Amino acid sequence: MNLSVDIATAGKRSLTLTNPVMVASGTFSYGVDYAKIFDIQRLGAIVSKTTSMQARAGSPTQRIDETPAGMLNSIGLQNVGMRVLARDLAPKWARWKVPVIVSIIGSTVEEYGDCAAFLETTPGVAAIELNISSPNAQKGGMEFGQDPDVAAAVTAACVRATQLPVIVKLTPNVTSIVDIAKSVVDAGASALCCINTLQAMSIDVRTRQPRIARTFAGLSGPAIKPVALRMVWQVARAVSVPVIGCGGISTATDAIEFLMAGATAVQVGTATFRDPLAPIRVLDGIESYMRENNIADIHEVIGAARPTST
Numbered sequence: 077m078n079l080s081v082d083i084a085t086a087g088k089r090s091l092t093l094t095n096p097v098m099v100a101s102g103t104f105s106y107g108v109d110y111a112k113i114f115d116i117q118r119l120g121a122i123v124s125k126t127t128s129m130q131a132r133a134g135s136p137t138q139r140i141d142e143t144p145a146g147m148l149n150s151i152g153l154q155n156v157g158m159r160v161l162a163r164d165l166a167p168k169w170a171r172w173k174v175p176v177i178v179s180i181i182g183s184t185v186e187e188y189g190d191c192a193a194f195l196e197t198t199p200g201v202a203a204i205e206l207n208i209s210s211p212n213a214q215k216g217g218m219e220f221g222q223d224p225d226v227a228a229a230v231t232a233a234c235v236r237a238t239q240l241p242v243i244v245k246l247t248p249n250v251t252s253i254v255d256i257a258k259s260v261v262d263a264g265a266s267a268l269c270c271i272n273t274l275q276a277m278s279i280d281v282r283t284r285q286p287r288i289a290r291t292f293a294g295l296s297g298p299a300i301k302p303v304a305l306r307m308v309w310q311v312a313r314a315v316s317v318p319v320i321g322c323g324g325i326s327t328a329t330d331a332i333e334f335l336m337a338g339a340t341a342v343q344v345g346t347a348t349f350r351d352p353l354a355p356i357r358v359l360d361g362i363e364s365y366m367r368e369n370n371i372a373d374i375h376e377v378i379g380a381a382r383p384t385s386t
């Protein structure tokens with residue numbers, strides 16, 4: 077059975093995964109702790125916590141709230157900063173078989189470019205994922221991903237700064253995700269990741285205040301799966317680069333839906349908090365599905381869903 081997929085294909089910007097199951101940024105830290113729990117080398121790829129040039133302390137608490145079919149988070153991009161990443165983490169990644177993709181954020185377009193240039197010379201980094209989609213950044217993040225021209229400027233700055241594949245992670249908090257997708261692909265994105273969290277909130281009726289310290293947070297988990305699936309379907313039809321599906325994927329069936337909608341790979345996020353083995357169960361389930369249905373190559377699944385005729 078062939079499960080391998082190409083996330084990026086052009087020259088030095090190529091990245092082939094042994095299978096399409098990745099873990100989502102911010103839900104797997106820097107991978108090192110999970111390596112003690114299961115064989116993370118089986119994963120298609122690991123995406124690191126979003127990291128900025130300088131370390132960030134993140135949001136005040138309360139940062140997390142549970143919702144009926146998901147969770148709210150406002151972690152606020154807490155991270156160790158690029159220098160610690162390069163000194164303490166990347167040397168470990170360089171010994172791993174599984175590719176590690178580093179998610180980056182900047183407060184300015186230039187800072188995104190600085191992060192990309194810094195990672196260009198850091199061994200152990202397979203690709204870069206641009207976080208222009210987090211609703212929890214006080215500076216950077218979603219504000220750069222809601223305007224096609226600004227999103228393109230960030231993408232172009234990073235593509236100029238590195239030979240590594242540049243994956244752009246899109247926000248669902250826009251009127252037309254397709255417009256943003258086309259704009260960043262024109263600016264040189266190797267692949268797209270759809271989607272980051274939906275901006276949301278909750279209120280404590282006892283205190284009459286928002287539960288999350290920064291009022292708004294990002295909604296993730298099963299609640300957002302149908303929205304993410306719709307966006308992957310739309311974006312995959314609008315661009316020619318690989319699309320990575322993300323949002324509420326908890327089971328192999330969820331992942332197969334995204335692949336059928338046109339995703340080349342998938343990322344498992346919130347599900348890992350309930351079950352740290354969720355990404356491996358998703359991979360095992362995809363393999364079982366392929367065996368049971370006599371599918372020799374994962375590309376027979378990718379984009380297999382057809383519009384209903386009405």
Ligand SMILES: Cc1cc2nc3c(=O)[nH]c(=O)nc-3n(C[C@H](O)[C@H](O)[C@H](O)COP(=O)(O)O)c2cc1C
Pocket residue numbers: 100101102103125126147149151153179207210245271272273295296297298300322323324325343344345346347
């Ligand atoms: C606690 C938490 C932290 C997250 N941190 C990041 C982050 O640092 N960077 C990022 O791009 N996305 C971050 N995300 C968003 C996820 O990567 C993912 O896009 C989103 O949660 C939807 O997928 P899911 O429903 O499978 O979790 C975070 C999500 C959660 C729940």
